[in-house]
Amino acid sequence: MSDFSVTWDLVRGRFLGSLEGLSDAQLNWRLHPKSLTIGEAAIHVAGVEMFFASQLQADSLDGLDARVAQASTQGVVNDLEFPFGEEEITVELVTQILDRASAYLRPLIEEPDAWRGHSIVSALGPVIDGTGAFARLAYHPAYHHAQVYLISTAPEFPAV
Secondary structure, three states: OOHHHHHHHHHHHHHHHHHOOOOHHHHOOOOOOOOOOHHHHHHHHHHHHHHHHHHHOOOOOOHHHHHHHHOOOOOOOOOOOOOOOOOOOOHHHHHHHHHHHHHHHHHHHHOHHHHOOOEEEOOOOOEEEHHHHHHHHHHHHHHHHHHHHHHHOOOOOOOO
């Protein structure tokens, strides 16, 4: 187990905890037109994990995994449409996607040494090495954990 994985487990665990008990309607509620919904943020977290891990391994993704990886940037850091529509974003799908991303990334983040020298393109565009990728992955869910808190405490947030 690496320091990266210890941080990732803690931070991701808190992020997952903030999703517990939310309904489909709550996952899809938008605070304002330019914000992500909680469901989109969750898929984005998984998307960055899939995107980075696939690049580190020079692995090609297809099907659902490819769409999830697109959520690392599409509709988040650019003006393209988010790859999943509101009608698709359900508690079941979000849980499935987060579980798949965790299973895909976990072996790499727990034993990062073999991947440190690899270069990838980050979600924001710069080329980074594996160490930089793991540092970003370890903390990334924390950004969105804070986002979930802000969204879920808004006065207009729907009741369960």
